[in-house]
Amino acid sequence: MSTLEIRNLHVTVETPEGTKEILKGVDLTINSGETHAIMGPNGSGKSTLAYSIAGHPKYEITEGSVTLDGEDVLEMSVDERAKAGLFLAMQYPVEVPGVSVSNFLRTAKTAIDGEAPKLRTWVKEVKGAMENLRMDPSFGERGVNEGFSGGEKKRHEILQMELLQPKISILDETDSGLDVDALRIVSEGVNRAKENTGLGVMLITHYTRILRYIKPDFVHVFVNGRVAEQGGPELAERLEAEGYDRYLANA
Amino acid sequence: MTVTDHTQATADTAHSHGVIPDKSRADRVVSFDVDAFPVPTGREENWRFSPVRDLRPLFADEAADGHLEWTTSELPAGVTLAEVPADEARERTVREPGDRASAIAVKHAGGAMALTIAANTVVEEPITIDLNGVGGDVRGHLLVELGQSAEATVVINRTGTARYSELVSIDLKDNAGLNLVLLQQWDEDAIHAGEVLARLGRDARLRGTVVTLGGKVVRLNTSAAFAGEGASVDLFGLYFADSGQHQEHQLFVDHAVPKCTSRVTYKGALAGKTAHSVWIGDVLIRAAAEGTDTYELNRNLVLTDGARADSVPNLEIETGEIEGAGHASATGRFDEEQMFYLRSRGISEEQARKLVVRGFFADLIHEIGVPAVEESLMRQIDLEIAHVEEELEHE
Numbered sequence: 001m002s003t004l005e006i007r008n009l010h011v012t013v014e015t016p017e018g019t020k021e022i023l024k025g026v027d028l029t030i031n032s033g034e035t036h037a038i039m040g041p042n043g044s045g046k047s048t049l050a051y052s053i054a055g056h057p058k059y060e061i062t063e064g065s066v067t068l069d070g071e072d073v074l075e076m077s078v079d080e081r082a083k084a085g086l087f088l089a090m091q092y093p094v095e096v097p098g099v100s101v102s103n104f105l106r107t108a109k110t111a112i113d114g115e116a117p118k119l120r121t122w123v124k125e126v127k128g129a130m131e132n133l134r135m136d137p138s139f140g141e142r143g144v145n146e147g148f149s150g151g152e153k154k155r156h157e158i159l160q161m162e163l164l165q166p167k168i169s170i171l172d173e174t175d176s177g178l179d180v181d182a183l184r185i186v187s188e189g190v191n192r193a194k195e196n197t198g199l200g201v202m203l204i205t206h207y208t209r210i211l212r213y214i215k216p217d218f219v220h221v222f223v224n225g226r227v228a229e230q231g232g233p234e235l236a237e238r239l240e241a242e243g244y245d246r247y248l249a250n251a
Numbered sequence: 252m253t254v255t256d257h258t259q260a261t262a263d264t265a266h267s268h269g270v271i272p273d274k275s276r277a278d279r280v281v282s283f284d285v286d287a288f289p290v291p292t293g294r295e296e297n298w299r300f301s302p303v304r305d306l307r308p309l310f311a312d313e314a315a316d317g318h319l320e321w322t323t324s325e326l327p328a329g330v331t332l333a334e335v336p337a338d339e340a341r342e343r344t345v346r347e348p349g350d351r352a353s354a355i356a357v358k359h360a361g362g363a364m365a366l367t368i369a370a371n372t373v374v375e376e377p378i379t380i381d382l383n384g385v386g387g388d389v390r391g392h393l394l395v396e397l398g399q400s401a402e403a404t405v406v407i408n409r410t411g412t413a414r415y416s417e418l419v420s421i422d423l424k425d426n427a428g429l430n431l432v433l434l435q436q437w438d439e440d441a442i443h444a445g446e447v448l449a450r451l452g453r454d455a456r457l458r459g460t461v462v463t464l465g466g467k468v469v470r471l472n473t474s475a476a477f478a479g480e481g482a483s484v485d486l487f488g489l490y491f492a493d494s495g496q497h498q499e500h501q502l503f504v505d506h507a508v509p510k511c512t513s514r515v516t517y518k519g520a521l522a523g524k525t526a527h528s529v530w531i532g533d534v535l536i537r538a539a540a541e542g543t544d545t546y547e548l549n550r551n552l553v554l555t556d557g558a559r560a561d562s563v564p565n566l567e568i569e570t571g572e573i574e575g576a577g578h579a580s581a582t583g584r585f586d587e588e589q590m591f592y593l594r595s596r597g598i599s600e601e602q603a604r605k606l607v608v609r610g611f612f613a614d615l616i617h618e619i620g621v622p623a624v625e626e627s628l629m630r631q632i633d634l635e636i637a638h639v640e641e642e643l644e645h646e
């Protein structure tokens with residue numbers, strides 16, 4: 001049982017116009033096995049929240065705390081956070097030319113576990129996980145995200161999540177830009193991880209469609225750098241009908 | 252038509268130097284006469300990026316008494332290595348020297364060493380020549396000659412230290428195929444200026460790989476000239492410059508006859524405040540060279556602040572009847588987003604850097620085609636990266 005606890009998180013970035021506060025006091029607690037949907041309009045700070053938890057150097061935490069099972073996440077380096085059990089499926093995964101997917105996966109698994117996986121079982125595990133996500137075996141030989149389509153990139157993110165087995169996973173708009181078939185495949189992957197490892201999920205999304213495939217326990221409406229309202233799945237249905245206008249008018 | 256562009260990037264800026272008008276590459280002076288080349292001042296077109304002060308010992312028209320220690324793999328049948336007297340060596344050289352250092356190397360080398368591979372001889376195993384410097388001034392003249400339809404791989408590895416200048420002449424008769432690997436793994440105080448001159452007969456194939464990791468100053472000037480139709484050159488280069496290192500690679504591919512193909516692919520990584528690399532790639536397609544197909548590429552990866560990569564591709568085209576001609580040059584900062592991506596998967600900073608740099612060089616290393624060299628290079632690159640980590644820690 002793990003708990004990610006975000007308390008009064010304030011985050012700024014440097015822009016050409018000066019320092020800009022993007023997160024203005026975020027409170028959120030995610031336990032193992034729970035799925036929290038974070039829904040909000042473009043520019044409301046969803047990715048900033050995700051990156052700040054993962055430790056991207058561009059974002060400066062000016063106030064508040066983030067802990068994982070009581071450990072201070074903000075004190076950890078980026079790789080230490082991953083080793084502690086956090087995972088971020090990125091909205092725009094970057095290319096790493098010349099580094100093969102299979103080498104990358106093995107290196108990451110070794111780093112997270114602190115020892116190299118047993119070759120035979122690992123090869124089987126990777127193969128099975130790729131089959132589940134309908135990824136061709138030739139994927140392993142390609143460069144990380146090199147020339148991947150949008151859908152391939154998102155499946156590759158979920159592949160990593162399934163293999164690295166984090167405690168808490170943040171999915172940043174993993175659904176955006178996917179057609180229904182790909183959305184289903186990716187959602188199955190998330191549900192598998194929930195079932196197999198009791199993963200806690202922060203499901204960041206702009207659209208309600210993915211919530212038909214991944215059932216949220218909690219829905220948080222994210223507007224202008226903070227949680228404007230929270231509730232159960234019924235809140236998502238209301239958002240689907242009404243959109244974000246109600247919150248934007250108040251902001 | 253002359254197309255010149257020049258990109259130069261320091262750690263913080265990447266910008267174009269603008270067009271520097273040049274006379275045709277065809278008009279450059281070549282001569283065995285040292286006096287045809289005044290002592291370079293650094294203002295000349297071909298020396299403008301070079302640290303001429305460090306190179307000065309190589310411009311002195313006087314005898315040099317040092318030598319390199321030669322260790323050669325066992326030579327199979329059809330392959331000979333022999334000393335050639337100075338007069339004959341000059342005659343067997345494919346072209347006259349193109350700069351002062353090269354002319355002096357020939358004049359004071361006291362003759363040449365000639366590696367000769369007889370016609371129709373196919374050598375399966377790589378021929379390796381280790382040249383180890385034990386200090387002092389050394390002048391060298393080397394001939395590599397392949398008879399018609401001969402094929403071989405030759406690996407020349409330079410280690411130790413010296414103030415070394417040389418001319419390497421490569422003569423490929425019709426339909427010969429040579430895979431030549433030149434490794435510069437000098438100690439950190441070596442000074443090396445070399446001219447590599449290749450002439451390709453009809454249907455001949457040259458694969459040349461240059462790897463420069465060591466030395467204080469390494470300046471290699473490679474020219475390939477087509478003398479018969481249907482020939483091809485593939486020139487690959489890999490370099491890694493640290494603080495205090497100047498690594499310069501100039502290339503000239505002379506398409507003088509029809510239907511020849513050339514590819515130039517050089518990649519470099521730079522780390523450390525005073526690391527400096529220079530790449531100048533000249534390609535000349537003469538009026539007679541119809542059906543030419545050429546492409547040259549230089550990419551630089553700047554790992555730390557202060558390192559500087561100069562990159563100047565230059566394509567001169569005198570006929571429109573060609574298959575293709577292009578060039579690309581790019582110098583980029585080490586990508587922090589790539590680092591973040593890898594580290595967010597638990598991979599440490601040092602290992603992430605290693606992955607990215609290895610990935611940058613991976614395709615190039617696989618082109619060398621000598622497994623032992625490829626493996627040792629990957630290890631060398633890991634060592635270079637470990638060195639970068641040390642430098643970063645000290646900042």
Ligand SMILES: Nc1ncnc2c1ncn2[C@@H]1O[C@H](COP(=O)(O)OP(=O)(O)O)[C@@H](O)[C@H]1O
Pocket residue numbers: 013014015022040041042043044045046047048049058
């Ligand atoms: N690195 C950055 N530099 C400058 N502005 C940024 C940066 N990251 C985010 N922002 C700004 O912060 C706001 C929130 O962005 P983001 O977190 O990407 O929102 P979302 O993911 O909800 O669309 C936007 O106005 C965006 O322009």
Ligand SMILES: [Mg+2]
Pocket residue numbers: 046047048091172173
């Ligand atoms: Mg976003």
